[in-house]
Amino acid sequence: EPEVTQTPSHQVTQMGQEVILRCVPISNHLYFYWYRQILGQKVEFLVSFYNNEISEKSEIFDDQFSVERPDGSNFTLKIRSTKLEDSAMYFCASTSQGAFYEQYFGPGTRLTVT
């Protein structure tokens, strides 16, 4: 069964450093997402991406964040200058076109900012 993959599974970085989280969505999917979960809290929407542009972004997704689909398979989330409060699990998801659809989530990247 096709699945969403994410790398790395765990990333440790120092405050102020840039990080790039990578995702490979399911190959025939057209909509891509990033979500975030701070430890012990619920999963929160960050951004959606379709047709090579951002469809919607949350208040969390400020100028420190950016997304890109650099080629036909990868989907990345960049945090330019990490803060302690960026420590969280980041999930990538994708879905196929259509009004009624299921989102497929990747296994997540645990980001720890020290």
Place this chain on the structure above:
Amino acid sequence: GIQVEQSPPDLILQEGANSTLRCNFSDSVNNLQWFHQNPWGQLINLFYIPSGTKQNGRLSATTVATERYSLLYISSSQTTDSGVYFCAVESGTYKYIFGTGTRLKVLA
């Protein structure tokens, strides 16, 4: 925006017991999914169930969209069922809104 509430927030069961988890949402939805978050933090997709009833082994789910709730049933619980169960809904915005989860612990 749409609000998603889950109950109970915490649940402790003896192995073999049955349980019902509830998800209430404040507006009509197009899509609804149930997830199990395992101890490693991975979100395991249990059901895609915008309406109706589905069953998968010991788990089943029912969504009554007109009354704005969904139920997840776990029968004959096992210790491996422990973790957090999330309900997530989508209401025309192409993004899922997650509930706060039910933390389940199954004791041997």
